[in-house]
Structures are given as C-alpha cells and as structure tokens.
Amino acid sequence: MGKIKVETCHIDGLKVILPTVFGDERGYFMETYHYHDFKEAGIDVTFVQDNQSASKKGVLRGLHFQLQFPQDKLVRVIRGEVFDVAVDLRWGSPTYGQWYGVHLSEENKKMFFVPKGFAHGFLVLSDYAEFAYKCTDFYHPNDEGGLLWNDPEIGIRWPLSKDMELIISEKDKKWGGIKELEK
Numbered sequence: 636m637g638k639i640k641v642e643t644c645h646i647d648g649l650k651v652i653l654p655t656v657f658g659d660e661r662g663y664f665m666e667t668y669h670y671h672d673f674k675e676a677g678i679d680v681t682f683v684q685d686n687q688s689a690s691k692k693g694v695l696r697g698l699h700f701q702l703q704f705p706q707d708k709l710v711r712v713i714r715g716e717v718f719d720v721a722v723d724l725r726w727g728s729p730t731y732g733q734w735y736g737v738h739l740s741e742e743n744k745k746m747f748f749v750p751k752g753f754a755h756g757f758l759v760l761s762d763y764a765e766f767a768y769k770c771t772d773f774y775h776p777n778d779e780g781g782l783l784w785n786d787p788e789i790g791i792r793w794p795l796s797k798d799m800e801l802i803i804s805e806k807d808k809k810w811g812g813i814k815e816l817e818k
Contacts, residue, residue: 638666641676646723646730649753650678651737652709652746665744667711668769678748680707682769687713690759690766694802695793697756698722698782698810705751707771715764716740717757718794722782724816725752732813734791754782758793786812 638655652673654665666672673679690696698720710719720736739745740761749755757766782789784807795801 638669639672639676644735646721646733646735647728648750649721649735650676650748652676652748654744654746656744667746668709678707678709680771682707682709682771684770684773685767686770686774687765687767690764691802692759692762693799694759695756695784695807696804697807698754698784699756700724700754700780700782701772701775701778702780704772704775704778706774707751708749708755708768709746710739710749710755710757710766710768711744711746712739712741713765713767714741715759715761716742717759717761717764717766719747719757720755720791720793721747721749722754722789722791722813723752724754724782724813728752732789734789736791754780756784758795760794760796780816781807781810782816783808783810783812788813 640653642651656663656665717739718736719739720734722734723730725731737747739747
C-alpha cells in the first residue's frame with residue numbers, strides 16, 4: 636500500500652485512515668488524499684466538493700444525510716479534536732441502526748471515510764475545532780435528512796464531560812429517531 640494505513644470496524648464500509656506523516660524540527664508534511672492510495676485501499680470514489688467548518692467546544696453537528704443525492708465523505712480535523720460518528724442507514728444491512736465513533740484530532744491526524752447510506756455527525760471536544768471534509772456529490776439544501784443525536788434506539792455514547800455545555804442547532808434538535816425514519 637502507499638502512504639496510508641486503513642483500519643476497518645464492525646460496520647462494513649466505514650474506514651479510519653492513518654496517513655504517513657513526515658516530520659522533523661521544521662514541522663510535518665502529509666498527503667491527505669491520493670487517488671491511487673485510496674483506490675488500493677478500496678475507496679474508489681470521485682470527490683467533487685470540499686467543505687470546512689469551525690466550531691467551539693460543545694457544538695454537536697448532526698446526524699445528517701442526503702436523501703436523493705447521498706454522499707461519500709472523507710472527514711478530518713485540521714485543528715482541535717472531535718468525536719466523529721456514523722450511523723448505518725442502509726436497508727438490509729446486518730448492521731442497520733448501529734453506530735461507530737472515532738476521535739479525530741490535529742494530533743492523531745486520522746481521517747474517517749463515511750460511505751453513502753450513513754448518517755454523520757460530530758461533537759467538538761476541544762475549545763475550538765476546524766473540521767474539513769470531501770464529498771462525492773454536491774450539497775442540495777432541500778435534500779437534507781437527519782436523525783436525533785440522542786435517539787435511544789441508536790444509543791450513541793457521546794463523550795460528554797460534566798463541564799461541557801452542549802450547543803445544538805434548532806434544526807438538529809427537531810430531527811426524529813430511527814423509528815420515525817423507518818416509517
């Protein structure tokens with residue numbers, strides 16, 4: 636394989652990517668995406684849009700997905716730390732409704748590949764975080780779907796600290812749970 640290592644998890648399709656980091660007293664260099672390395676790792680997609688967001692501690696974004704124009708996403712943290720989560724929404728999947736979470740930070744430089752058919756969200760753990768992601772389809776604002784971040788049917792164990800004030804958008808507070816989605 637090229638300059639990346641890939642970890643899989645119990646949910647087929649999700650992949651944690653660990654890039655090779657070349658560092659010395661001046662700093663570091665790493666490739667964040669190389670088509671041939673990713674193709675060799677089983678991620679053969681074409682990205683068409685890059686996005687970046689900044690958030691303060693306690694911001695929880697998600698859980699989002701696109702309905703008619705689903706996206707594969709490659710996400711990473713440029714600054715700070717987040718807990719990143721994907722929920723399997725693929726009908727017929729043996730892991731339907733299950734979630735997987737990974738800590739992404741500027742220190743560990745891990746990336747998370749979230750394929751089509753998953754809801755996605757993250758919680759900012761550091762005082763400030765910058766989050767970047769590549770997508771395989773364009774964002775369509777009228778095509779957005781979502782799941783409630785604390786749906787007990789899914790049971791995500793968010794790493795909430797006692798001193799953390801949770802900050803969630805009004806839109807994200809109104810999503811239904813997975814049972815409503817199934818209807």
